[in-house]
Amino acid sequence: MTFLSSRLRLRSKVRASLVLTAGLIVLAVPTSARATIAPANVLDGPVNNILEVDGVAMSRDGTGGVVYRKNVEGVIHVFAVPFANGRWGSPIEVDSEDVYGASEPAIAAAEGGRLLVVWVQPRNVSPGGVTLYALMSASLQPGASAFGQTIMADPNVGEPYTGDVSAVDPALAMAPSGAAYVVYRVITDDCSGIAGDPPNSLCSSEGKLVDVRVARFNYLTWSSLGAVNRAAQIPMRAPTPENAPAIGVGLNGNGVVVWQEPGSDGVARIWARRLFGTVLGNVLQASPEQIGGRPITSDADAPALAVGPYGQAHIVYRIHGAPGSAIVTTQLYTNSILRETAPHGSQLQGATSVPGAQGGLGAPSDTIDQREDFRVAWTQGEAVRELAGGTRTEGSPVAIGTAGGQALTTINPAGGGTTAWVAPSSAPPAIQVHEDFPRGAFQTARLAGTIPGPVSGMALAGDGQGDALLAFAQGPPGRSEVVGDFVQAPPAPFVLSTPTGWVRGGAAAISWEVALDAVGGVTYAVYVDGRERIGGLTALAARLSAGGLGDGVHRVQVLATDSSGQQTMSGASTLKVDANPPIVKIALVDRRRGVRVFVKDKASGVLVRATSVSFGDGYTTRHRDTVAHEYRHAGMYWITAQVRDRVGNHATVHLRVKVR
Numbered sequence: 001m002t003f004l005s006s007r008l009r010l011r012s013k014v015r016a017s018l019v020l021t022a023g024l025i026v027l028a029v030p031t032s033a034r035a036t037i038a039p040a041n042v043l044d045g046p047v048n049n050i051l052e053v054d055g056v057a058m059s060r061d062g063t064g065g066v067v068y069r070k071n072v073e074g075v076i077h078v079f080a081v082p083f084a085n086g087r088w089g090s091p092i093e094v095d096s097e098d099v100y101g102a103s104e105p106a107i108a109a110a111e112g113g114r115l116l117v118v119w120v121q122p123r124n125v126s127p128g129g130v131t132l133y134a135l136m137s138a139s140l141q142p143g144a145s146a147f148g149q150t151i152m153a154d155p156n157v158g159e160p161y162t163g164d165v166s167a168v169d170p171a172l173a174m175a176p177s178g179a180a181y182v183v184y185r186v187i188t189d190d191c192s193g194i195a196g197d198p199p200n201s202l203c204s205s206e207g208k209l210v211d212v213r214v215a216r217f218n219y220l221t222w223s224s225l226g227a228v229n230r231a232a233q234i235p236m237r238a239p240t241p242e243n244a245p246a247i248g249v250g251l252n253g254n255g256v257v258v259w260q261e262p263g264s265d266g267v268a269r270i271w272a273r274r275l276f277g278t279v280l281g282n283v284l285q286a287s288p289e290q291i292g293g294r295p296i297t298s299d300a301d302a303p304a305l306a307v308g309p310y311g312q313a314h315i316v317y318r319i320h321g322a323p324g325s326a327i328v329t330t331q332l333y334t335n336s337i338l339r340e341t342a343p344h345g346s347q348l349q350g351a352t353s354v355p356g357a358q359g360g361l362g363a364p365s366d367t368i369d370q371r372e373d374f375r376v377a378w379t380q381g382e383a384v385r386e387l388a389g390g391t392r393t394e395g396s397p398v399a400i401g402t403a404g405g406q407a408l409t410t411i412n413p414a415g416g417g418t419t420a421w422v423a424p425s426s427a428p429p430a431i432q433v434h435e436d437f438p439r440g441a442f443q444t445a446r447l448a449g450t451i452p453g454p455v456s457g458m459a460l461a462g463d464g465q466g467d468a469l470l471a472f473a474q475g476p477p478g479r480s481e482v483v484g485d486f487v488q489a490p491p492a493p494f495v496l497s498t499p500t501g502w503v504r505g506g507a508a509a510i511s512w513e514v515a516l517d518a519v520g521g522v523t524y525a526v527y528v529d530g531r532e533r534i535g536g537l538t539a540l541a542a543r544l545s546a547g548g549l550g551d552g553v554h555r556v557q558v559l560a561t562d563s564s565g566q567q568t569m570s571g572a573s574t575l576k577v578d579a580n581p582p583i584v585k586i587a588l589v590d591r592r593r594g595v596r597v598f599v600k601d602k603a604s605g606v607l608v609r610a611t612s613v614s615f616g617d618g619y620t621t622r623h624r625d626t627v628a629h630e631y632r633h634a635g636m637y638w639i640t641a642q643v644r645d646r647v648g649n650h651a652t653v654h655l656r657v658k659v660r
Helices: 010-026
Strands: 003-005 041-047 050-058 064-072 075-084 103-110 114-125 131-140 151-154 171-174 180-189 207-218 221-227 246-249 255-262 268-276 300-307 313-319 331-337 352-358 365-368 374-380 383-389 398-402 407-411 417-422 431-436 442-447 455-462 468-474 480-488 502-504 508-512 523-528 531-537 541-544 552-561 567-569 573-578 583-589 594-600 612-614 620-622 626-630 635-644 650-659
Touching: 041 050, 041 064, 041 075, 050 468, 050 480, 064 103, 064 114, 064 455, 064 468, 064 480, 075 103, 075 114, 075 480, 103 171, 103 180, 114 171, 114 180, 131 180, 151 180, 151 207, 151 221, 171 246, 180 246, 180 255, 207 255, 246 300, 255 300, 255 313, 268 300, 268 313, 268 331, 313 365, 331 374, 352 374, 352 383, 374 407, 374 417, 383 407, 383 417, 398 431, 407 455, 417 455, 417 468, 431 468, 431 480, 502 508, 508 552, 508 573, 523 541, 531 541, 583 635, 583 650, 594 635, 594 650
Parallel strands: 050 103, 050 455, 300 365, 365 407, 502 573
Antiparallel strands: 003 583, 041 480, 050 064, 064 075, 103 114, 114 131, 131 151, 171 180, 180 207, 207 221, 246 255, 255 268, 300 313, 313 331, 331 352, 365 374, 374 383, 383 398, 407 417, 417 431, 431 442, 455 468, 468 480, 508 541, 523 531, 523 552, 552 567, 552 573, 583 594, 594 626, 612 620, 612 635, 635 650
16 A cells, blocks of 8 residues: 655654653753842941841731841930842831830831831830830831831830839731731739839739730721730739730731730630731630649740731740649640631630650740641750641651750741751851751751851741741940841742643643742743743743644643742643644555545544545545545546644645556
8 A cells, every 4th residue: 555645754753853852951950949048238237336136027028127226326216127129228217206215126017118116115204203105116118218207006005103114025917918916015013012102912922913915007007905915913924025925917917916824723824816907806725724634833935926828826835844733844835726717717726735845945936828837946955946737747846956046937838948046155156047948958057247246136037938037136245237138939839721632833822820939020931841932921821832842742831930040840731732734645545546545633633524535536525534535537636635623723735646
């Protein structure tokens, strides 16, 4: 049987050669890249008037800032350095209207570069000579170069008879929209019985009467939610930074607050409330009263709180060991609240001990992502340990370094996260950073300023996308500096979508999700069978031309590249391309007196109902992809075939045949 064809068979050999070459190239295309830990930046100094770094904040869009205090002509003022577009800005005085001096500042960040700072400031002197203090605030609006007018959040935050404000310890949390909460403590009676303070039968020798207050910030105004603790008449433990309250907020502006407060048995426990705008939720007991039927007679403290985008909350705290208590050795415990929309979303899920977290434990750090996966970091003796867990993984604690101070951590929803701590005293003064990734990979960095000397005030904050800001003070007294650093994660993993079934070459449209990267822009490149076909895209879709693709099933990926050159490759998807019309072949049969016509398409297939074959002798057949015909007379004939495949590629094929 002799065949004639409308298309050279060499086409298939060329395609095989391209696949082999593509297989070699794809090995050079990275599937992902590790995060970048930037070199440390000196944000202010070295000068002799820097007192301390007091906090750092980062929003989901990658903007944020650091807050610190400086002594300016004998008055302590609050300064902030904003962070946007992957760069630190210049120092800005926050409390420019303050002539008395500020203390205990805290910072929060929202999208667009918005910053909110609160601090404690003297406002007057009482007739009895006691200094009166207020909780003040100022905000940096998107696009502004200076903080706005000072706004009072609470006019009375000092103890009435002594003016003691040592326990205020404000903590801020801000939603992307700019709505924010502040939680702080106010000593209503320090139970000292001095300075004209009348005796109070509610006082005890072990503590002070304290309000744990919350206020909400929205549209440049503050609304007080009042005291959130259960029983303000019960003396609290003497306030310290390690028993200070904590607060967090979700995307919708609702929050969660946790604090330490003695229960009815006199044992200090950890409590929580949801915050619905300016409405307080029910009080929830986060730390247990007993374990295995045995009472816990020792205090819980050091509450750390992480609130996810949809209101899910994760709480970690420390319960001290004591003889005769159900907890003999100090341990860490966790508890959680489901997202607001889930059933029982305003109930705690139950206290759980952190495996292996026993003994000499430092205050823990806590973080959570949108999937309710969490990371906890703490020091245990001199070891830095971290635990990852949640819906996707239940890990075991791992030791990652040796510390000389508290460990702080952030999370990357793609896996892993960043943990930082002060280097041990046996090493040169510095901050250690440990960045870990899925499947066990990690990198470390040692960060220090330009002036050797003690490190203090370390603060760490993440944007929830894997990026983090870090700040600290370094240097000897009289010659110190504020140091900042930025950890940028690669673009987040994303999903590529390709058409199902076969498509024509010109209709090969693909699309993909945005590769989230809070800092800087992301560009995309489309790879087909390991070769870059289109690059420099900022859109989330592309159309592949038929040229160079050829019929067949192709492997398509999209590579996302961020402003630092870090890359994340999407998973591979298949793209079935039918770029050519069907092939028509003929064979001479019946001792060359007839022909058999074959219409074939190895891709989408022949659309039989659109097929017709004219044999040049007046005879035509339709709706068949294989047909035989015998000529009555010898001679030269032109066979004309109208063919179409299932995706619309069509052609008119003319073949000449000589029969006997």
